[in-house]
Amino acid sequence: MTAHISDERIPNNVDLAGDKRLQRALEQWQPAFLDWWKQMGPEGFQGDDVYLRTAISVEPGGWAHFDYVKMPDYRWGIFLEPKADGRTIHFGDHIGQPVWDEVPGELRNLLRRLIVTQGDTEPASVEQQRLLGQTAPSLYDMRNLFQVNVEEGRHLWAMVYLLHRYFGRDGREEAEGLLERRSGDQDRPRILGAFNEPTNHWLSFFMFTMFTDRDGKYQLSALSENGFDPLSRTCRFMLTEEAHHMFVGETGVGRIVERTCQLMKQDANEDARAHGGIDLPTMQKYLNLWYSVSLDLFGGEVSSNAAEAFAAGVKGRHKEATRFEDHTALGSVYPMEELEGGKVVKREVPMRNALNEVLRDDYVEDCQRGLDRWNKTIREAGIRFELTLPSRRFHRAIGSFAPVKCDPAGNLVSEADWQSRQGEWLPNQEDEVYIKSLMVPVKEQGKIAQWIAPPRKGINGQAFEFEYVRRTES
Ligand code: BYC
Ligand code: FE
């Protein structure tokens, strides 16, 4: 294992050439991946030259090499952080034992399920974002979209490598399945809820990369604690790329907020819509939507799956090694809210069963930091409005609160009230029509759509005016 990435048909730092059978199997999967990419990847831009970051080494700095690339020629490959000698399992029931380089028989199903679930989200997001290039507000934003897309494609490669290398025939079948399911498809949907939601305009795209990619950060962090060393090492490398996805989301929403405030200031009634902007209450609705579907991605509050994964040493807490003292998570409890007989009650749950909620807590705090920055922009513009995270009980499809309806403040509401008021809390048909009406493509260098502010700086030291995408298709 080296930090260097080879220059073969499938770039890798796992000595693929030394395992001919595996290499052949992956070389057979590769054309299927490319077919999928051409069919389900960014539509209308496959022949263009895009200023992309490509990994050429997994060493710090080495993974950020910038150049013009046609997306189908992107160097998708298999990059793992180099192996650290003497790593041991540091939580759960096997503390102190050496990490596994192969899959222990009794953990085979559990690990396969986690890897398939993780892997499934990657192509799903590319499918969700497939048409967005056509309405990009600037070349800068278009390039960022494509950067996110190719990296999600590479994250799929990361999981497919593990399936092929460690899970035999079952793994190869799962790898095929990852190219067969489709986001939003009635008959063969993607596995997790948020990845079947339409993401068909840029407000949803930015909210998705802010809130849903951030779930990715926390799930990858939990998986990077893994006792199965190859999964840990691949997740650690994926996390380096994830930071950019969340940057795209947080700054994207931030730039809309900034523009909206400017437009409000120009209007006697602070009406941003009157000037072709996105008003803050509408932004709040999209925030409510994407935050709540992303909360669902952490699973139920009380989960025996989470307890089992922790015990086995395959899913730890965020920064397990440094933030916690007791790495067995036995003999302690975690307070949380649950629903009992139609009422919200506080309950103490054995720690191991509460780990989905523990991870969700870290996520919620991280989200709030992003909102604080957006609210600072609003405050500094002299506007009285605050974006807020809705209650965790709001609009849930997974967990204790899935069976009931709550308003954004967390109050239980009747089904009838929900029906009549949900359009105030979540995007309604009219909001969708309005937002889509703003989505006019801007393809000239240095220009930007009316509803969003330009970024403070460009990518890799380039100016905002840089030609981030060279169009060859019209
Ligand atoms: N939708 O015990 P429970 C990313 C299922 S994002 C549908 O409460 P568990 C990315 C669950 O499978 C990160 N089904 O929860 C972001 C279970 O089914 P079974 C993706 C759901 O199992 C942007 C049952 O309900 N990675 O990378 O502890 C762009 C009871 O579940 C959902 C991962 O998620 C749902 N939302 O935890 C691109 C990591 N939630 O077993 C990429 C891998 C739960 O009863 N996955 N269910 O049939 C996991 O760690 C866990 O499976 C989950 C759920 C966190 C998803
Ligand atoms: Fe990803």
Ligand code: FE
């Ligand atoms: Fe991502």
